[in-house]
Structure formats: C-alpha cells, structure tokens
Amino acid sequence: MMAGRTFGKKLAAGFGLTLLLTVVIAVTSVGALAYVVNSNNKVIATATDNLAGALRLQTTMEARISDYRAFLLNGQQQYLDLTNGDRTAFLSQVVGLRAQLTDQRARALLERVSTAEASHAALLTPVIERRKQIKFLTDIAQLNAKSVAPARQELQDSTAALVKRVGQIVDLDRAHASARATVAVIAIIVLGLLALGAGAWISWRLSRDLRREVGTAVGHIQSSSAQLEAAAAQQASGGRDQASAMSEITTTISELLITSRQIADSAQRVSKVAEETADAARSGDSTIDQTRTSITAIRTQVDQIVQHMLALGEKSQQIGGVVDLVSELAEQTNILAINATIEASGAGEWGRRFAVVAEEIRKLADRTAGSAKEIRALIEDVRGAVNTTVMATEIGAKAVDAGSRQFDDATNSFRRIAQLVTTTSDATREIELSTKQQTTAVEQVNVAASDTARVTRETEASAVQTKQTAAHLSTLSGDLLDLVGSGKH
Structure with missing residues (x-):
C-alpha cells in the first residue's frame, strides 16, 4: 500500500510539474505577445503622431507662404488674415510637437524651425506694411523683398530636416519592435523545447519507478500471502476455542443480569x-x-x-x-x-x-x-x-x-x-x-455474545476460504511480476 501511495504522489507531482510548465509557457507566450503588441501599438501611436505633427507643421508653413504671396499679388485683407491665422496655427503646432518629441536631435531641429520661423516673420512684417500702402499692382516691384527669400529657404530646409529626422525615428522604432517580436518568438520556442524535454524525462522517470515499485509490491504481496495463509490456519483453530469461551461468557452475563x-x-x-x-x-x-x-x-x-x-x-x-x-x-x-x-x-x-x-x-x-x-x-x-x-x-x-x-x-x-x-x-x-x-446493556451484551458465537462459527468457515484465497493471491502476484518485467534493480 505504501508503494502504491508513493507512486501516486510521484504521478501527481509529474502531472503537476508538466501542468506548471504548460502554464508557464502559456503565460510567457501571452506576456510576450502582449508586450510585442503594446510595443507595436506604442511605436505606431507615438511615431505616427510625431510624424503627422511634423508633416502638419510643414503643411502649415507652406500654406502661410502661399497666403503671403497671394496677399502680395492682390493686397486683399482676407489673405493677410489667412497668413496671420497660419502663423498662429504654426506656433501652436510647434508647442504641441515640442511636448511630444523625446529625441534630442529632433528637439534641436524643432528649435531650429522655431528660430527660422521667427526670423522669417520678422522680415515679413515690414514688407506687409509697405504692401498695404501700394495701390497698383505695377508698384509691387518697389517692395524690395529680396531678403525674405533666404529666410524662407532656411525655414523650408529646417522643416524638411525635422520631417526627415522624425521619419528616421519611426523607422528605428519599427526595427526595435520587430527585434522584440523575434526575441519573444525565440523565447516561446525555447520554453516549448524545455517543456517537451521535461515531459519526456518525467515519463521515463515514472516508468522506471513504476517497474521498481510494482516489483517491490509483488514481493510484499507474496510474503503477505504466505503470512495470510498461516494466519488463516491459526484463525480457524482460534475460532473453535472462541466459541467455547463465548458459551461461558453467556452464562456469566445471565447471572450479572x-x-x-x-x-x-x-x-x-x-x-x-x-x-x-x-x-x-x-x-x-x-x-x-x-x-x-x-x-x-x-x-x-x-x-x-x-x-x-x-x-x-x-x-x-x-x-x-x-x-x-x-x-x-x-x-x-x-x-x-x-x-x-x-x-x-x-x-x-x-x-x-x-x-x-x-x-x-x-x-x-x-x-x-x-x-x-x-x-x-x-x-x-x-x-x-x-x-x-x-x-x-x-x-x-x-x-x-x-x-x-x-x-x-x-x-x-x-x-x-x-x-x-x-x-x-x-x-x-x-x-x-x-x-x-x-x-x-447486559441484555444487549447477552444478545451480542450470542451473535458473536454465531460470527465465530462463520469466521471459522471463512478462515478456510481465506487460506484458499491467499494461495490464489500468491499465484496472481507471480503473474503480475512477469507482466511488468524485471522491476528490481
């Protein structure tokens, strides 16, 4: 019985270990996948927002230049209002993008864009004031706005450099996310191989212990069968003595009653x-x-x-x-x-x-x-x-x-x-x-004594049957030992 319980504990331990490895693999896989998904989402969200912000900044800058040129051509107030609105939106976008960017080089490029825009705006202000005084389109040549072109070119170049750097950051983040995904897949594969190896080792160990413990248990059964057979013989002899003793006990109980x-x-x-x-x-x-x-x-x-x-x-x-x-x-x-x-x-x-x-x-x-x-x-x-x-x-x-x-x-x-x-x-x-x-109680004991005498007689009869069963059990244990093979090492 001890061997059976020991093997049962080992079987439960092996199953528990295998289940634990399976749970670890599942949890690790889910964690790795969640990590990869979160990383990709983060890359997509952050990088996309930064790139979109840089592109919006470039678009707003180009729109302001276009509105400024339209104002120079026709001198209408609505184009001047559009120019001022574009500058306000541009400055707001610079503030928002400055709060989003974490790369130092990109932040430096953003500051370069902000400085170039301030210089460009400072050069546009006197030109816009002179354009307000011109009534005829033929007099536009008097504006003398040649100094504005270098400032505009510097603003466009710095904005293009910022967009390029943000795009490079997006590419780097995507590469890092792909690398993390590759590492997660490798980790899952390694854990799967470890689980397979552990399962194979547990199966081999359980098989070896089963043969050993069954062989030991069979030896105990054979020894116990011989002892059971001898005990059955003694029980049959003791049953006859117990029947005569119970008769005397019944007489004593009647007097006690x-x-x-x-x-x-x-x-x-x-x-x-x-x-x-x-x-x-x-x-x-x-x-x-x-x-x-x-x-x-x-x-x-x-x-x-x-x-x-x-x-x-x-x-x-x-x-x-x-x-x-x-x-x-x-x-x-x-x-x-x-x-x-x-x-x-x-x-x-x-x-x-x-x-x-x-x-x-x-x-x-x-x-x-x-x-x-x-x-x-x-x-x-x-x-x-x-x-x-x-x-x-x-x-x-x-x-x-x-x-x-x-x-x-x-x-x-x-x-x-x-x-x-x-x-x-x-x-x-x-x-x-x-x-x-x-x-x-004495009356009950008297009844119980009578029942005990009857049971004693039945025990004497069952002792003979037990002796026969013990002999049959010894034969079955030999057959079981042959069935499991050499279980003793």
Whole structure:
C-alpha cells in the first residue's frame, strides 16, 4: 500500500510539474505577445503622431507662404488674415510637437524651425506694411523683398530636416519592435523545447519507478500471502476455542443480569425513603420559619416598649425641671411674703390687712414647696422604675436575639439535612437509572455474545476460504511480476 501511495504522489507531482510548465509557457507566450503588441501599438501611436505633427507643421508653413504671396499679388485683407491665422496655427503646432518629441536631435531641429520661423516673420512684417500702402499692382516691384527669400529657404530646409529626422525615428522604432517580436518568438520556442524535454524525462522517470515499485509490491504481496495463509490456519483453530469461551461468557452475563435487577429494586426503595425524609425536613423548615416570624414580632414589640420607656424617662426629667422651677418660685414667694409681713407691721391699720394676705401667701408657698418635694420624690421613683424596666427589657431582647440565632442555626441544619437528602435522592435515582441502563446493556451484551458465537462459527468457515484465497493471491502476484518485467534493480 505504501508503494502504491508513493507512486501516486510521484504521478501527481509529474502531472503537476508538466501542468506548471504548460502554464508557464502559456503565460510567457501571452506576456510576450502582449508586450510585442503594446510595443507595436506604442511605436505606431507615438511615431505616427510625431510624424503627422511634423508633416502638419510643414503643411502649415507652406500654406502661410502661399497666403503671403497671394496677399502680395492682390493686397486683399482676407489673405493677410489667412497668413496671420497660419502663423498662429504654426506656433501652436510647434508647442504641441515640442511636448511630444523625446529625441534630442529632433528637439534641436524643432528649435531650429522655431528660430527660422521667427526670423522669417520678422522680415515679413515690414514688407506687409509697405504692401498695404501700394495701390497698383505695377508698384509691387518697389517692395524690395529680396531678403525674405533666404529666410524662407532656411525655414523650408529646417522643416524638411525635422520631417526627415522624425521619419528616421519611426523607422528605428519599427526595427526595435520587430527585434522584440523575434526575441519573444525565440523565447516561446525555447520554453516549448524545455517543456517537451521535461515531459519526456518525467515519463521515463515514472516508468522506471513504476517497474521498481510494482516489483517491490509483488514481493510484499507474496510474503503477505504466505503470512495470510498461516494466519488463516491459526484463525480457524482460534475460532473453535472462541466459541467455547463465548458459551461461558453467556452464562456469566445471565447471572450479572439477575444481580443488576436486584440492585435496581433496592435503589428504588432507597429513593422512596429519601423522598419521605426530604418532605419531613421541608415541613420542619416551614415550622421554624413560622417560629422565627413570631420571635421577630416579639423583638419588635420589645423595641417599642424600650422606646416608650425612654420617652417616659425624658418626660419625667422635663417634669422634674418644671417642679424645680415651681419650688424655686415658692421659696421666692415665701421670702417676699416674709418681707411683706415685716413691712406691713410698720404700716399701722392698713398694714395689718396686707400682713394677713402676706401670711396666706406664705402658707400657700409652703404648701407649694411641700407638694414640689413630693412630686420630685415621685419622679425619682418613676425614673428608677423606668431604668429597671429598660434594663429588664434589654435583657429580654438579648434573650430573644439568642433564641433567634438558635432558630437560625436549627433552620440551617434542617436545610442542610434537606439538601443532603435531596442529593441522596438524586444519587439514588441516578443509581436506579444506571442500574436499569446496565440491565439493558447486559441484555444487549447477552444478545451480542450470542451473535458473536454465531460470527465465530462463520469466521471459522471463512478462515478456510481465506487460506484458499491467499494461495490464489500468491499465484496472481507471480503473474503480475512477469507482466511488468524485471522491476528490481
């Protein structure tokens, strides 16, 4: 199998290499053709534009000379306008052609044309002005324009030289394009020859590897056939032993099936007891919650009692302050009554009446002071009782808090019990489910064991057939080796 896969990889590699060379040749051919086409297009476009520009420049120059001569003959303004228009077009064409030309010699010739045109135009200007003054054709001889002819000849010669140079450039570009096309064709031919050589080498290499690998594979097949024949004999012997072992396994599985069913019944009973325990724990948890609610209400009432007692203590203190004020007023009233009695004793008959009133006021002040002392004593008793009640209430509140914490602990304990019972119940259900699944699995294993015993018998029969097939395979491998020739080197 390894030899077949190796040859398959080599075949794929050879095909891939051949395909790669084909793609390279195709890409190179397309690139070369595109390069040649672009070069030719560039030569045709650029060179043609430059040559056409040079020819247009020459044509415009000749048209200007013709229009100038017509103006000299008839003196009409339209020919002068045509002459000026031709010069404007000529200058515009010079600017455009200067931007297109890249050859230095051609640019120098263009500058020569521009200089010659400027000199020619400078000589034409005074001649044109004198022609405007001449009314009769017989007076044209007075223009004396002999100096214009050399300038015109220089302009025509420089323009002709420029056209000739641009034509030479076009011929050179065409020659270069043809050379590039020739190089591209040679490159395509060389690549094609390389591809043919590579294909031939790959075919020879694959053929050699095929003979070698097939010969090696045939040797392995012959060796494997002998081993397969021996293994088939051992398999037939082992099949009989396996059939007797499967009979014992079937008996053991039947006993395991009975045990699994008993475990499932026990797990179901444990699950039922766990559910009852969980219900009892949840009921105890509910009772403790109700008791906690009652304790919370008692704590709230005790807190209210403490607040009322504290308020009562504050009121008794306020009353004590009022009693102190009353006692102080009684003492001052008593002092004033004594002073009034002393003053009344020196006032005669009128003073005695006032003394009686002062005495009554003093007695009232004494009774008021006595009542204030009694009220103060009662207030002190009330304060003592309030303090005692507050202390007792605080002790009761602490006892209520301790009881609440104990109930919290008991509640947590019941909840943990409920959780543990729930966990136990879940585990019991899982055990029950697992046991049922195990019972089902055991039944399936029992069926599989029966099938395995049947397959074992069939394997024993097929082992004999395998032995015969191995012998036939050894014969076929010899025929294959003869077919491919000497494959071992």
